[in-house]
Amino acid sequence: MVTEGEVIERDVKAVVFDVGETLIDETRIWERWADRLGVTRLTFLGLIGACAATDQEVPAAFELVRPGLDVAAEEDAWAAQDPGGLRNGFDADDLYPDVRPALAALKQQGLRLVIAGNQPPRALAALRAMDLPVDEIRNSAELGCEKPSPEFFAAVADLAGVRPEQIAYVGDRTDNDVLPAADAGMMPVLIRRGPWGHLHAARPDAQRATIIDSLLELPELL
Known part of the structure; x- marks a missing residue:
């Protein structure tokens, strides 16, 4: 030190x-993503923690929840459905x-x-x-x-x-x-x-x- x-x-x-x-x-961001992806908040937050522990980046958590997910396309669809919401923002x-x-x-x-x-x-x-x-x-x-x-x-x-x-x-x-x-x-x-x-x-x-x-x-x- x-x-x-x-x-x-x-x-x-x-x-x-x-x-x-x-x-x-970032808690609320990941909780909203969990709701969006249809898994419990604990599940998604736990997977993010697992990524941190295994030196993987956050996209790996999305892949585990929904293999093959196009995250950018999902963000676009989310924005179209909820244009005024925070969605994945803060x-x-x-x-x-x-x-x-x-x-x-x-x-x-x-x-x-x-x-x-x-x-x-x-x-x-x-x-x-x-x-x-x-x-x-x-x-x-x-x-x-x-x-x-x-x-x-x-x-x-x-x-x-x-x-x-x-x-x-x-x-x-x-x-x-x-x-x-x-x-x-x-x-x-x-x-x-x-x-x-x-x-x-x-x-x-x-x-x-x-x-x-x-x-x-x-x-x-x-």
Whole structure:
């Protein structure tokens, strides 16, 4: 883990946040998908947890529930049937309760704040509508690259406007978030929540990161 002395030495000037299970509680999204697919919510949430435990991505859960499902086509059909609903999206009610106070405290400390993740355009619009106290909100489509590619973290550094070693990157996964951020020279912070966060925090390679249980730990940490 990063020690307190090392954090001070790095002179962090910007914090970049992942989205899903870092800022946004995705529970309601997966519950609505379970209802849509005709399985119990426990079943679908359990399968997502199984994907996290076996290093598979979420599409594997859809394949287990309904083999051969065209998820994009299902999303289009869902949008046509329920154009005004949240469906597989989120809104301000899905923010974790520590998000706004933590961002406000970090902003008071004079840190530049950026939200950047692998998110579709609809999610980007939802985040921008929340009036969060941040300087930039971008998604992978706008940046032209996705996590965990080095290009994504280089683009994030450009958004932050400071050197990579002056950036703390906060996410819930070692593979997509904190390890590639560390490789890019950033300070990696792993938040232990959501299925990936809890599982990945127990892995040996998570020791390269500072592990937190709440975003409210960040103001003192930085």
